[in-house]
Amino acid sequence: xxxxxxxxxxxxxxxxxxxxxxxxxxxxxxxxxxxxxxxxxxxxxxxxxxxxxxxxxxxxxxxxxxxxxxxxxxxxxxxxxxxxxxxxxxxxxxxxxxxxxxxxxxxxxxxxxxxxxxxxxxxxxxxxxxxxxxxxxxxxxxxxxxxxxxxxxxxxxxxxxxxxxxxxxxxxxxxxxxxxxxxxxxxxxxxxxxxxxxxxxxxxxxxxxxxxxxxxxxxxxxxxxxxxxxxxxxxxxxxxxxxxxxxxxxxxxxxxxxxxxxxxxxxxxxxxxxxxxxxxxxxxxxxxxxxxxxxxxxxxxxxxxxxxxxxxxxxxxx
Numbered sequence: 001x002x003x004x005x006x007x008x009x010x011x012x013x014x015x016x017x018x019x020x021x022x023x024x025x026x027x028x029x030x031x032x033x034x035x036x037x038x039x040x041x042x043x044x045x046x047x048x049x050x051x052x053x054x055x056x057x058x059x060x061x062x063x064x065x066x067x068x069x070x071x072x073x074x075x076x077x078x079x080x081x082x083x084x085x086x087x088x089x090x091x092x093x094x095x096x097x098x099x100x101x102x103x104x105x106x107x108x109x110x111x112x113x114x115x116x117x118x119x120x121x122x123x124x125x126x127x128x129x130x131x132x133x134x135x136x137x138x139x140x141x142x143x144x145x146x147x148x149x150x151x152x153x154x155x156x157x158x159x160x161x162x163x164x165x166x167x168x169x170x171x172x173x174x175x176x177x178x179x180x181x182x183x184x185x186x187x188x189x190x191x192x193x194x195x196x197x198x199x200x201x202x203x204x205x206x207x208x209x210x211x212x213x214x215x216x217x218x219x220x221x222x223x224x225x226x227x228x229x230x231x232x233x234x235x236x237x238x239x240x241x242x243x244x245x246x247x248x249x250x251x252x253x254x255x256x257x258x259x260x261x262x263x264x265x266x267x268x269x270x271x272x273x274x275x276x277x278x279x280x281x282x283x284x285x286x287x288x289x290x291x292x293x294x295x296x297x298x299x300x301x302x303x304x305x306x307x308x309x310x311x312x313x314x315x316x317x318x
Contacts (some may be wrong), residue, residue, distance in 0.1 A: 011295070014027045017292075018044055018226060019211065020200060023162035023164070024078055024079055025160065026158055026162055027074075027075070027078040027158065027162060027164055027167055028075060028079070030154065030155055030158040031071050031072075031074055031075045031078070031155075031166070031167070031170070032075070033154075034067075034071050034116060034151050034154075034155060034170070034174070035068050035071045035072060035075075037038040037147060037277065038064050038065070038067050038068035038071065039065075039068050041061075041064050041144050041147060041148075042061050042064045042065040042068065045057055045058070045060055045061035045064060045140060045141075045144060046058060046061040048137055048140045049061055049137065049140075050115055051136075051141075052134065052136065052137040052185070054137050054187070054191070055118065055119070055187050055200055055203050057137050057140065057141060057184050057188065057311070058183045059115045059118070059119070059180075059184065059202075059203045059206050059207075059222050060141070060180055060184040062111060062114075062115060063111060063115070063176075063177050063180050063181075063206060064097050064144070064148075064177055064181075066107055066108060066111045067159075067170075067173055067174060067177050069107065070103075070104040070108065070170065070173060071170055073100050073107075074100050074101075074104065074106055074166045074169070074170045076100065077096050077097050077099060077100025077101070077103075077166045078097060078164060078166055078167065079098070080096035083144070095224065095225060095259060097164065097165050097224075098165065098166075098221045098222075098224040099221075099225075100166045101166050101169045101217050101218075101220065101221035101224075102217075102218060102222070102225075104166075104169060104170070104173070104214075104217055105169075105214045105215070105217040105218035105221065106214070106218075108173065108210055108211075108213060108214035108217065108316060109210075109211055109214040109215075109218075110212060111210060112206075112207050112208075112209075112210030112211040113207065113211065115203055115206055115207045115209030115210065116203070116204055116208075116211070116242065118203060118314045119200045119201070119202075119203030119204040119206075119207060120204065122199045122200040122203070123197065123201065123204070123208050123305035134188060134189075134191065134192040135192075137188045138185060138189065138192070141182075141184050141185040141188060142185060144177075144178075144181045145178050145181045145182055145185065148174050148175070148177045148178035148181060149174075149175070151174040152172070152173075152174040152175040152178060155167060155168075155170055155171035155174060156168065156171040156172075157188070157282060159171055163296075163297050165220065165221070165224060169217045169220065169221070171174055172213060172216065172217070173213060174216070175179075175213075176209045176210060176212070176213035176291050177308050179208060179209050180205070180206035180209045180210060181206075182211070183202040183203075183205035183206050184202050184203075184206065184217065185201060185202075186198065186200025186202055187200070187201060187203070187205075188202075190202075191295075193250070205207070206278045208249050223258060224258045224259070227257035228257065228258050228296055229255070229256050229257060229258075230256040230257075230258065230263055234263075234295075235254070235256060237294075237295075238256070238265065238291065238295070239251060239254065241290055241291065241294055242254075242267065242287055242290070242291070244285065245287050245290055246283070246284070247271055247272070247275075247279075247282075247286070248269050248270070248271065248283060248287060249269075249270040249271055249272065249308045250269065250270040250308070251267065251268070251269055251270070252267040252269065252306050253266075254266070254267050254268070254270040255267075255286055259299065261299070262297055262299035262300075263295065263297050263299065264298075264299060264301075265291060265298055265300070265301045265302070266302045266304075267287065267291075267301070267302065267303050267304065268303075268304045268305075268306055269283070269284070269303060269304070269305055270305075270306050270307070270308045270309075271283050271307065271308060272308055273307030273309070275309055280305045281305075283305060284302045284303040284304070284305050285303075287301075287303045288301050288302075288303050
């Protein structure tokens with residue numbers, strides 16, 4: 001019965017709604033798996049880190065814990081972004097992904113600076129406890145690096161498939177965690193060789209990786225919140241596609257803006273001024289359909305038709 005209702009629900013959806021549903025479903029599947037792995041890694045790292053007396057491994061565990069927490073934020077953001085347009089959000093909810101990324105960036109920055117402060121305090125204090133269970137700590141650090149690198153590629157592939165900025169941010173968070181844990185590995189190795197200060201130095205390195213990742217995520221999310229234009233390569237491809245359409249004599253104006261993981265496009269094209277309103281509308285419709293078919297990330301495309309060589313008056317609009 002449940003499967004039948006689900007099938008009926010899918011059949012009642014438009015193609016765009018069905019695609020959004022499938023994208024959210026894939027994102028949830030990926031993120032739930034990473035949350036489980038992150039919390040398992042956190043528990044193991046904290047236990048071994050405390051028993052071994054490794055500040056670097058404990059710092060890595062805190063980073064991994066923040067990774068699990070931010071992944072939950074991503075799940076919420078992706079699900080809210082996938083909601084249908086409503087009277088209060090007539091252009092959709094895609095920017096909730098950007099909001100999730102901003103929250104993730106802030107949490108990461110706080111965690112990073114906290115780890116850095118602890119590492120600097122230990123280095124200045126100059127008192128280092130001898131490390132125990134170095135081999136076990138090294139093994140856990142190595143396994144964490146491998147798991148985090150796998151999570152990066154796994155999440156990155158899903159993010160590319162559904163064009164999710166929040167999911168991509170989470171993928172890079174996993175990569176930063178892998179690199180940070182590599183720093184912890186070197187710190188533990190240094191402590192084993194008789195240089196315990198390297199464990200705290202590794203914590204400082206972890207801080208740098210985390211803060212850098214937070215900055216990159218914050219920058220990308222902010223660009224999506226302030227209507228930044230698309231990359232020049234996309235604009236160039238859009239222009240080439242539009243000029244190929246029958247009846248288009250030129251492009252007078254084209255504006256693009258990012259809207260979460262989607263793109264909004266406003267175009268003014270030039271056409272023969274002797275055309276009827278119906279014929280001009282057909283050209284505009286042809287351009288609109290071509291753009292949305294060739295660029296799935298384009299959520300909305302508005303086309304305005306100007307009479308050729310008379311762009312400032314007597315315009316025909318669609």
